[in-house]
């Protein structure tokens with residue numbers, strides 16, 4: 001399980017600094033989560049102003 005950042009992302013970068021395992025990096029026009037590194041903690045969702053990180057089903 002991992003969180004995924006949707007296209008709602010405005011690339012503000014707030015989530016990257018709050019991820020305890022540094023799983024978030026800047027991608028092409030938005031930030032992306034490395035699924036193999038993410039520990040599903042949900043911190044990124046709490047720091048995002050547009051609610052872009054979502055838990056994957």
Ligand code: SF4
Nearest residue numbers: 019038039041042044
């Ligand atoms: Fe990082 Fe936690 Fe978000 Fe996964 S859910 S990307 S571990 S902040």
Ligand code: SF4
Nearest residue numbers: 009010012013015048
């Ligand atoms: Fe994108 Fe939200 Fe992360 Fe900002 S905090 S880079 S809007 S996912």
